[in-house]
Amino acid sequence: MLTTSGITKIFPGVKALQHVDFRLFPGEIHTLMGQNGAGKSTLINVLTGVLQPDTGTMHLGGKVIAFGSPQDAEAAGVRTLYQEVNLCPNLSVAENIFAGRQPKRFGAIHWSDIKQRAQAALARLDVSLDVSRSLDAYPIAVQQMVAIARALSVDARVLILDEPTSSLDDGEVAQLFKILRHLKQSGIAILFVTHFIEQTYAISDRITVMRNGEREGEYLARDLPPDQLVAKMVGHERMSERLRKADEHQEAHEAQEAQEAHEAHEAHEAQEARPPSPSAPPPFIELRGIGRRGSMQPIDLDLHPGRILGLAGLLGSGRTETARLLFGADRADSGTILIEGRPVRLRSPRDAVGHGIGYCAEDRxxxxxxxxxxxxxxxxxxxxxxxxxxxxxxxxxxxxxxxxxxxxxxxxxxxxxxxxxxxxxxxxxxxxxxxxxxxxPKLLILDEPTRGIDVAAKFDIMDRLLALCANGLSILFISSEISEVLRVSHRVAVLRDRRKIAEVAGTASNEDNIYRLIAGSGE
Ligand SMILES: Nc1ncnc2c1ncn2[C@@H]1O[C@H](COP(=O)(O)OP(=O)(O)OP(=O)(O)O)[C@@H](O)[C@H]1O
Ligand SMILES: [Mg+2]
Structure with missing residues (x-):
């Protein structure tokens, strides 16, 4: 359906694409994988007329094409969902879906039409929203669904999605995949970019791997085991270094656990009435009944130096709300905050930063x-x-x-x-x-910090954070990936419906139990 041959794109100082040959078949779901900066988005931008290649040719349905603009690509049936949600936050949902192509009758824009069609477009995704509300009234995941509805609202021959799932929860991803499979049946060629390996295998027929601006190879998904995929993405030298690091990390972690178990045992021997976690230093910050009417029920949280507290919960469970209260981005209307034992007021991010708190927000x-x-x-x-x-x-x-x-x-x-x-x-x-x-910082709040970050870099970043933690940094870690939360956190606070329902550590912090808690049936 769509092919490129010998595409090169050079930016000042960067060879973003070098002689890339690529092919996309009708009725397939094809995933483009590669590390950050490998050239995935650039290739998509060339395919969709956002960028003009320096050299190379493209064919669509057997005919030579050269898109001068995204509008050209759209007109030819190539529809795209870009990496950053490119919508207008202060327009309504309906306007966002049809912006630039409002149905007109006798030259006038028909509101009732637009609303109805917007509702229908969303209904295909099983989403029902008030389409006349402004887009920024909805969380980022919902905005993403709106962007998808926009991409699907017109007949497409090729549908391109650049990391569409990075802000969706499991249910929403499943919903999107259902739609993609359905579209594939109808013969649409689908190109998908993601950093999630599991998702790649859940949906792809074919995988193209990019590395340093070059096409590393093209594979049928069923012929390429995940470990080989990762090795191809990062290159072989990089891979062995990575494995060595993973081993060291594992050893260090085991040594720390053994040490803590030993200390706990000694403390227990020495005196029965010690606090429950003898190796945890006193908290850097304590939230006592901190809440905000309409956004978060009063919550207690302790954040200790050298410890990572994970926040688990579904989208809308209050994870980001908690982060914003802690950072002074929203003002609490109940409760108190203690920093190193002294009550403080965090009325603004400036106050929080002054106290050594950093907040890496979800919506970059x-x-x-x-x-x-x-x-x-x-x-x-x-x-x-x-x-x-x-x-x-x-x-x-x-x-x-x-x-x-x-x-x-x-x-x-x-x-x-x-x-x-x-x-x-x-x-x-x-x-x-x-x-x-x-x-x-003394406390770093990380809200989906690894969103859009490639698998190898994810491990590097987590290593770095753990090292900082060993030097006394405290971290509040938020991620929709429960497995990621569990991997890095010492304790996990579970949120549901804007309240904390449990805090787990040790053997209780396993995926099954946390899912059960989130679903309302765990202990
Ligand atoms: N307009 C531009 N000007 C200069 N350099 C650019 C431009 N666009 C992209 N680049 C560079 O080209 C390289 C490839 O970037 P690209 O966005 O295609 O990567 P990617 O594979 O999509 O990565 P990610 O997974 O992080 O989204 C990067 O080094 C990037 O900095
Ligand atoms: Mg990209």
């Missing part, structure tokens, strides 16, 4: 990156704010710090002076994390 576009500023400026933003704008970080120091974090987190950038908007999605996410790590 809205609350995160400033696209026009350079990578360096973005990384130093929180540190500069914390010092006060009148105490400017010196130039050499700024260069040194930014370079340090770019290196530590493996941010793939031609140069730190580039506008951050030019980085690949996953690299922007890493820069956002660097921003908060650069402030040397």
């Amino acid at each position: 576009k809205k609350e995160g990156i400033v696209a026009e500023l350079s990578i360096r400026e973005n990384i130093l933003l929180a540190l500069q704010a914390r010092r006060g704008w009148w105490r400017k970080i010196s130039r050499p120091r700024a260069h040194e710090l930014a370079d340090l974090w770019i290196e530590r987190l493996g941010i793939k950038a031609a140069d730190a002076d580039q506008p951050i908007g030019l980085l690949s999605g996953g690299n922007q996410q890493k820069a956002l994390l660097a921003r908060w790590l650069a402030t040397d």
Whole structure:
């Protein structure tokens, strides 16, 4: 249905695509995989007329094509859902679905038509919303469904989705996959980008692996086991280094557990009436009955230095609300907060930052990156704010710090002076994390920190966080992936319907139990 041959795209300092041959068949679901910065989004942008390739040719249905713009691609039946939700937050849901192609009768825009069609488009996704409400009234996952409805609202021959599931929960992903399978039956060619290995195998017929701007290979999903897929994405040298690190990590973790078990045992021997977790240092921050009417029921949480507390729960269970209260982004209307035993007031993010709290937010576009500023400026933003704008970080120091974090987190950038908007999605996410790590926080709130980050980088980042933790950093870790929460957290607080329903550690913190708690039947 769609092929490219010899596509090359060079940006200043970066060969984003080099001689890429790619083919997409009708009636298949084809997944494009590769590390952050491998060239996936660039290839999609070329396929959809957002970018013009430097060299190479494309065919659609056997005919040579050269899309001068996304509108050309749309007109030819190539529909796209880009990596960043590209909707207008202050327009209504219905307007977002039909913006630019309102049904007109006698030249006038027909509101009732638009609303009805928007409802129908959403109904295909089993979503029912008030389509006349403004889009930003809904959480990001719902906005994503609206973007999908928009992409599907017109007949398509090719449907391209760049990381559509990164903000969806399991149920929503299942729903989307159902729709994709249905579309595939009708002969549409579907190209999908994701960093989730399980999802790749759940849905793909074929996989193309990209590495450093080149096509590494094309495989039938059933012929390529997951470990080989990862090896092909990261390259073989990288892979063996990774495995060595994983072993070290495992050993260190086991040693720490043995040590803690030993200490616990000794403490128990020495004196029965010790606090329950003798090795946990006193909390850095304690929330006592912190809540906000209409958004979060009063909650108690203790965050200890050197510990990671996970927050598990479905979308809308109050995870982000809790984070925002802790960061002063929303004001609590009940309860108290103690920092190192003393009551404090967190009336604004500025207060929170002043107390050494960092918040890496879920929606990197809205609350995160400033696209026009350079990578360096973005990384130093929180540190500069914390010092006060009148105490400017010196130039050499700024260069040194930014370079340090770019290196530590493996941010793939031609140069730190580039506008951050030019980085690949996953690299922007890493820069956002660097921003908060650069402030040397005592508590770091991470809301879906690994969204859009490739598998290998995910492990690197988690390693780095655990190392910082060993030096006394406290982390509140939020992720929709329960397995990820369990892997990194010392304790897990489970939320449901905007209240904390349990806190588990040790043997109770296993996936089954947490799912049961979330579903309302766990102990
Ligand atoms: N407009 C641009 N100007 C300069 N460099 C760019 C531009 N767009 C992309 N790049 C660079 O091209 C490379 C490939 O980026 P691309 O966005 O295609 O990666 P990706 O595979 O989609 O990664 P991710 O998984 O992080 O989304 C990156 O190094 C990126 O910084
Ligand atoms: Mg991308």
